[in-house]
Amino acid sequence: MPKSELPAESLTLERLFQEATRLQAGQERNAFVEQACAGNPALRQRLEELLQAHDSSTGFLSAGAISAAPISVEELPIPTSIGRYDILEKLGEGGFGVVYRAQQREPVQRVVALKFIKPGMDSRSFPFHPAAACGRRSSSR
Numbered sequence: 001m002p003k004s005e006l007p008a009e010s011l012t013l014e015r016l017f018q019e020a021t022r023l024q025a026g027q028e029r030n031a032f033v034e035q036a037c038a039g040n041p042a043l044r045q046r047l048e049e050l051l052q053a054h055d056s057s058t059g060f061l062s063a064g065a066i067s068a069a070p071i072s073v074e075e076l077p078i079p080t081s082i083g084r085y086d087i088l089e090k091l092g093e094g095g096f097g098v099v100y101r102a103q104q105r106e107p108v109q110r111v112v113a114l115k116f117i118k119p120g121m122d123s124r125s126f127p128f129h130p131a132a133a134c135g136r137r138s139s140s141r
Helices: 008-021 027-036 041-056
Strands: 085-093 097-104 110-117 128-130
Touching (some): 085 110
Antiparallel strands (some): 085 097, 110 128
16 A cells, blocks of 8 residues: 555654654653644554664664675676576676576577575575566567
């Protein structure tokens, strides 16, 4: 459901939460919540619950939560084909892997993108995923 179709109270709660998290926990934030939710105890309770959860979370990207060691696939040779795909060119490399433009030979011939997932970024042992659904296609347009 797009934001414009959300109930007004949900939009209000989201806006109030964003405003409240910009304030330091304590008197200033408490005064803001009290004034913003005056006359609406249910809204105030929900906002206070969200703020409490926000304040007690450590964040999954906190220091030490993930390894910052870069994994480079630059040294790996570019394959010429994988299964029913002929590799045409490297499109780019990001934090999770490398994307190649490839020609699918069967069951249909089309240009697709293949993403090679870097070690440790996917729990599957299969090292690549065809990304035909969001890949680039040749077109005469």
